[in-house]
Amino acid sequence: MTMHNNDRGSFKNVIVVGQGYVGLPISISAAKSGYKVFGFDISEEKIIQLQNGVINSPEVQKEDLLRLQKKGKITFTNSIPKLSDKSIIVIAVPTPLDNNRNPDLNMLKKACEMISTVLVDQSLVINESTSFIGTLRNFIKPAIEENSLAAEVKYAVAPERIDPGNSTWGIHNTPRLISGLDDDATGLAKDFYSKFCKIIHTVSKPEVAEAAKLFENTFRHVNIALVNEFSNITQAFGISTHETIQAAATKPFGFMPFYPGIGVGGHCIPVDPSYLVYSAESVGYEAQFIELADETNLRMPHVVASRIEKYLGGDLREKRIQIAGISYKPNISDLRESPALVLMKVLIDLGAQVSWCDPYVKKYNGQSSNELDNNIDLGLIITPHDTLNFSTWKISGVKVLDLSANIQNFGWPKFL
Ligand SMILES: NC(=O)c1ccc[n+]([C@@H]2O[C@H](COP(=O)([O-])OP(=O)(O)OC[C@H]3O[C@@H](n4cnc5c(N)ncnc54)[C@H](O)[C@@H]3O)[C@@H](O)[C@H]2O)c1
Numbered sequence: 076m077t078m079h080n081n082d083r084g085s086f087k088n089v090i091v092v093g094q095g096y097v098g099l100p101i102s103i104s105a106a107k108s109g110y111k112v113f114g115f116d117i118s119e120e121k122i123i124q125l126q127n128g129v130i131n132s133p134e135v136q137k138e139d140l141l142r143l144q145k146k147g148k149i150t151f152t153n154s155i156p157k158l159s160d161k162s163i164i165v166i167a168v169p170t171p172l173d174n175n176r177n178p179d180l181n182m183l184k185k186a187c188e189m190i191s192t193v194l195v196d197q198s199l200v201i202n203e204s205t206s207f208i209g210t211l212r213n214f215i216k217p218a219i220e221e222n223s224l225a226a227e228v229k230y231a232v233a234p235e236r237i238d239p240g241n242s243t244w245g246i247h248n249t250p251r252l253i254s255g256l257d258d259d260a261t262g263l264a265k266d267f268y269s270k271f272c273k274i275i276h277t278v279s280k281p282e283v284a285e286a287a288k289l290f291e292n293t294f295r296h297v298n299i300a301l302v303n304e305f306s307n308i309t310q311a312f313g314i315s316t317h318e319t320i321q322a323a324a325t326k327p328f329g330f331m332p333f334y335p336g337i338g339v340g341g342h343c344i345p346v347d348p349s350y351l352v353y354s355a356e357s358v359g360y361e362a363q364f365i366e367l368a369d370e371t372n373l374r375m376p377h378v379v380a381s382r383i384e385k386y387l388g389g390d391l392r393e394k395r396i397q398i399a400g401i402s403y404k405p406n407i408s409d410l411r412e413s414p415a416l417v418l419m420k421v422l423i424d425l426g427a428q429v430s431w432c433d434p435y436v437k438k439y440n441g442q443s444s445n446e447l448d449n450n451i452d453l454g455l456i457i458t459p460h461d462t463l464n465f466s467t468w469k470i471s472g473v474k475v476l477d478l479s480a481n482i483q484n485f486g487w488p489k490f491l
Contacts, residue, residue, distance in 0.1 A: 086199065086267070087111055088162040092186050094121055094151065096342075096409070097203055097235045098167030100134040100246050106149040107139070108270035110163070114151045117185075125151040131408050133240045155189045161197040163267055164190055166215070167235065169342065170204045171411075176349050176369075178207055180214065187218035194225040199263045203235040205288055205347055208354040211281040212256060231255035231264035232281040234288035240406045250274040252284040289354065292347035293365055298333040299344070299480075300368035303375050306335035306491045310382070317482065317489050335491040336480030337457060338375040338414025340403025345372065345412045376417040379478060382490065384425060386476070387453060392426030395451040399465070400458025401433045405481070408435035415457045418478075434462045449473045456485055 087110065091102040094116040102114040116122055124130070128141045143149040150156075168186045173179040183204055190200065200219065202211050211232045219228070233253045237246055251272040255261035265275050278284050306316040316335055324332040339345045348365045355362040384391050403413040410416065415431075416439070422429050430445045437444065447454070447464070449471030456465075456477045465485060468475050476490040 086161065086163045086263075088113070088158050088160055089165065089267075090115055090156060090158070090162055090193075091165045091167060092116075092155070092190065093166065093168040093204075094118075094125060095167065095169070096132055096134075096239050097237055098165070099125070099130065099132050100237065101165055101167060101203065101235075102149060103135050103139055103143065104246060104271040105163075105165075105267075106143045110270075111147075112143075112149040113156045113158075114149060115155050116151070116153060119153045122151045122153040133407060134237065134245055155193050157193045158195060161195050161199075163199045163201065163263075164194070165201045165203055165233075166190070167203045170206050170346075170350070171342070172346055172349050178350055178353050180206065180210075183210075183215070184218055187215055188222060191219045191221070191223035191225075194219065194223045194228060196226045197228070198225060199229045199231065199260065199267070201264055201267070202230075202232045205234060205292075205343065205350065206285065207350045207357070208282050208285045208289070209357075210285060216256070229255060229257070229260035229263055230281075231260045232284045233264055233268060234284055236288070236291070239409065240404065247271060248273050250276050252276050252278060252287055254278045254281045254284045256281060286351075286354070289347050289351040292343050293351050293368075295333075296339060296344050296348045296372065297365060297368040298331070299336070299339055300371040302333045303335045303338075303491075304371055307378070310491075315489060316491055321482075334480045334482060336375070336414070337379045337418050337478050337491075339372045340411065340413040340415070341409060342411045345369075372414075376414050376421055379491070380418060380421040380425060383422065383453070383455070383476070386490075390426070391422060394427045394453065396422055396427045396429050396453045396455060397445070397448055397451045398429065398431040399433075399447060399454060399456045399463055400460055400479075401431050401439060402435055402458055402460075405458055405460050406435070406462075410436060410439060413458075418455075418457070432463070433458070434460055456487065459483065459485065 089105045089110040090113045091098045092115050094114045102112050106112040128137045168182045171179050216230050236249050251268050253264045261277055309316040320332050352362045352365050401415040402408055419429050432447050433444045447467045449467050454468050454475040456479050459479050459481050475487040477485055477487045478490050
C-alpha cells in the first residue's frame with residue numbers, strides 16, 4: 076500500500092521513550108503543541124516523581140507539568156503504551172560508554188525491543204539519543220524490525236543539542252538538525268519539530284546529522300583539552316591562564332575562548348568524542364587527535380590534585396579540604412562523569428579529609444552535602460552554583476582556590 080504525505084502528517088499521539096534531561100522537555104513541548112503525549116520511562120521512581128510534579132530538569136516548569144497532566148495532555152507511565160493509532164515515537168535514552176570507553180548501546184537496544192512490541196503501521200520513529208554514525212540505519216531500524224511486523228514505518232534522526240540550565244538557548248530556539256532515511260521521513264520529522272522549534276535544518280542523510288552532533292561536542296572537547304594543556308604551560312611561567320586567554324580573545328576574528336577546568340563532565344562532552352573515535356575505527360581510521368584530547372582531559376583531576384598537594388606543602392595527610400559544587404556544571408544536579416568526583420577520590424587517596432557542599436546534590440556515595448565550613452585547611456571552588464554563598468569562607472579568610480572553568484572572579488586565585 077502506498078502512503079500519502081497527508082495521511083502521515085496526521086499524527087495525534089507521541090510516545091517519548093526516556094524522561095530525562097532530553098526526553099522530558101520534548102514531552103512537554105509536544106504536549107503544549109497539541110499532541111497527546113505518553114512520557115514513558117523504565118524507572119518507576121522517576122514516573123512517580125513526574126506524576127507528583129517533581130523534576131530535576133531546569134528546562135521544565137512544575138506548573139506546566141502538573142497542568143498538562145491534569146488536562147490529560149500528557150501521561151507519565153512506566154509501561155510502554157500500546158496504542159491502536161500510528162504514533163510518533165521519540166527515543167531519548169542514555170548512550171554511555173562501557174568500562175573500556177566504548178559505546179554502550181544496551182539501553183538503546185532495550186528501548187528498540189520495547190518499541191517493537193507496540194509499533195503500529197505507518198508510525199514515525201525519531202532518534203534523539205547521541206550515538207555513532209550510522210546508528211539509525213544500522214542499529215535502530217534493524218533492532219526494531221527484528222521483532223516488529225509493523226509496515227511502512229518511517230525513521231529519522233533529530234539529535235538533541237540541549238544544554239540543561241542554559242537560559243539563552245533551549246529546545247525552542249536552538250536550530251534542530253533533522254534527516255530521515257527517506258524524504259517522507261524527513262518531511263514528517265520536520266512537521267513534528269516545527270511545532271516547537273523555530274529553526275529546522277534538514278540534511279541529506281541521517282549520517283550527516285549524527286556526525287554533526289558528534290563533531291560539535293568533539294570540537295568543544297578538544298578545545299578544552301588544548302586550554303587545559305595551555306594552563307600547564309602558563310602555570311610553569313607563573314602567568315595567569317585566564318588573563319592570557321582574555322587577552323587572546325580581544326582578537327575579533329579567528330579565536331574563540333575556552334577556559335581550563337579540572338576536566339570535563341556530563342553525558343555529552345566526555346562521552347560523544349569516544350563515539351566519534353568508534354565511528355572512525357569502524358571505517359579503519361585511528362582518530363589519534365581526539366584520543367589525545369580525551370587522555371588530556373581525563374588526566375586533569377590528577378594533575379590538579381598534585382598541584383594542590385604542592386600548594387599545601389607536599390603532604391595532604393590529615394588536611395581538611397572542602398569542595399564547593401560537585402555536579403558537572405553550575406545550577407544542575409547531574410553528577411554523570413563529573414571530574415569533581417575523580418578529584419575528590421584522588422585527594423582522599425592522597426590522605427586528605429574531604430567534605431563537600433552542593434545545594435543541588437542531596438547525597439553522593441552515602442554522604443550528604445555539608446554547609447560551607449571555615450574549619451578547613453583549604454576550600455576548592457569547582458562548580459559555582461548561583462545559590463552557593465561563599466560569605467563563610469570570605470569572612471574567615473580561609474585559604475580558597477578557584478578551580479572552576481567559570482570566567483567569573485570570586486575573589487580567590489584562579490588555580491588553573
Ligand atoms: N543531558 C544532555 O545535556 C544531553 C544533551 C544532548 C544530547 N543528549 C543525549 O540524549 C540522550 C539521553 O540523555 P539524557 O541526559 O536525557 O539521559 P537521562 O539519564 O537524563 O535520561 C534518560 C532516561 O531514560 C530512561 N531509560 C533508560 N532506558 C530506557 C528504556 N529502555 N525505556 C524507557 N526509558 C529508559 C532512564 O530511566 C532515564 O530516566 C543520550 O544519548 C545523551 O547523550 C543529552
